[in-house]
Amino acid sequence: MTLDIVVAFFVLGAVGRLLKADLVFPAGLHQSLTVFLMLAIGLKGGEALAQHGSAELLLQGVGVVLMGVVLTLLAFPLLRWFGEFSRLDAASIAAHYGSVSVGTYAVAVAFLETRGIEYEAYFPLFVALLEVPAIVVGILLAKGSAESFRWRPVLAEISRSQGLFLMVGGLLVGALAADQVGAIGPLFKDLFKGVLALFLLDMGVLAASRFADLKTHGAFVVAFGVAVPLLGAALGGVLGGVMQLSAGGVVMLAVLGASSSYIAVPAAMRSALPDANHGLAITASLGVTFPFNVMIGIPLYCAFILWFMS
Template sequence: MLDPVVLFFLLGLVAGLLRAELRLPAAIYDFLSVLLLLTIGLKGGVELAEVSAWQLLPQLLGVLLMGLVLPLLLFPLLRLFGRLKRADAASLAAHYGSVSVGTFAVAVAFLSHQNVAYESYMPVFVVMLEMPAILVGILLARGLSAQTRWCALGHELFCGKGIMLLLGGLLIGWACGREALQPVTPLFFDLYKGVLALFLLEMGLITASQMGMLRRHGLFLLAFGLLTPLVAALIGGQLAVLLGFSVGGTMLLATLAASASYIAVPAAMRMAVPEANPGLSLAASLGVTFPFNVLVGIPLYLQLAHWLHAQGG
């Protein structure tokens, strides 16, 4: 049975392709984004408070390494097979080395729908994986250039809306704990599925708007946007098994590896590498990879997680 949040995404996608008179006001979309990011952070913080930091250290280091390695693997492939300019290849590699909070939210909802348990502190890794790929992408594009405004870029990275809300929610959940958050549970936790459904409705509309750019840049972006998440999911899933994650945690780390950023990385790349074409990265990440993951990839990554654990057992 299809999860209703996926059908909301399909509704937005079809409406956008048909150019229907459907669009959420910008203020509503911003409000939904804030609720979604804070809720993910709060859930992770509550669980983080109940876990030993030393227990998490190997997993934190392993996930950080993945965030550094993925863009390094993608960059030469984009230069060789995509024949992209250095700046465009670095930007696209950074987008795919980072993560999509929206995809993660859908994956969590899918696991709940399937009654599959997972490590509830996974939002910690969402926060971690936003940053390494951006730094690697900038270094790939510019090297250690004195012209790079590192202070301004650091402010953009750590004070951008996505990181600030995720990290803030994480710290609040960790500091308060489960019982102290009961008064705000109806807003942040009970309404989570409805908020996610409306968020995905708007994401479907935004995805439809990227189709023109995708048509202009040919089959390479389509192939890259479909094949990269499959290979990255295999890397993330195998790493998760090595780090001792459960089946649900393995599926979530595979999903994070397979996802591509469309919020934090575009903002950072626009500041640090302005010569890169943002349309290329958004066409691939939003026009191809996001809908592929939501509609096909997430169930596939759960099967991959079961298979990897069976092989490991």
């Protein structure tokens, strides 16, 4: 099977970092690429939301939120019992894995569209819904209860999250002005894969820079960073079947279940749990899970689900 072209850019960035090539993105470019992808995904979902909004979609959204909660609750004891992490570190990492990676989702979108596999276009709504529940559950796991905890700073951090704001904002703009989104389609639709390729080139550099951090807890972090995505993909696939999604939709929900956050959750966890070792969470999410999903996981989930549903 040939390597997907956008994934090839991720490999290029990682190899460049490992070979110590002078591969440095201009200041602010990563931020610009992230803003573009968030808005593009949100707008596309908003268009679909305007066409498919229904009570059934609301129920599906509840199911997706519950999936994020369950994944966080499953990851926490694995980290505590087998990884022997502190309560704070285990809660922080678990929250990352109960949330979602927009970058991984964007790669899955490109992967399915390249192969002509259709899926429900309102999935950006699910991406936005998965950002918050894991953060709340992670904080409760770390503190043991909600009593005497200062929620206001954390809620403020979540509300200021660039990714969440742009995703939800794009959804609203796309839904309220669905008939006009085509006017900006040449920018947000036609250039999507090109921008994603640049984003993955930078992400390859960032992911490879985390490999050195695997010296501490390395074997467990690698095992956890691969096993939990497989568990999440299975849970997402089963939920997608229960929700009677299309084959492409089941693949997308499996990808969401398998992904882990490296943007929204780290910011919220730094505010809520300042004493946790946040480097561990980023190393697992960005150094192990993201490369695994992009290079192996997404093709694997897709092949298995399409075979099973056929």
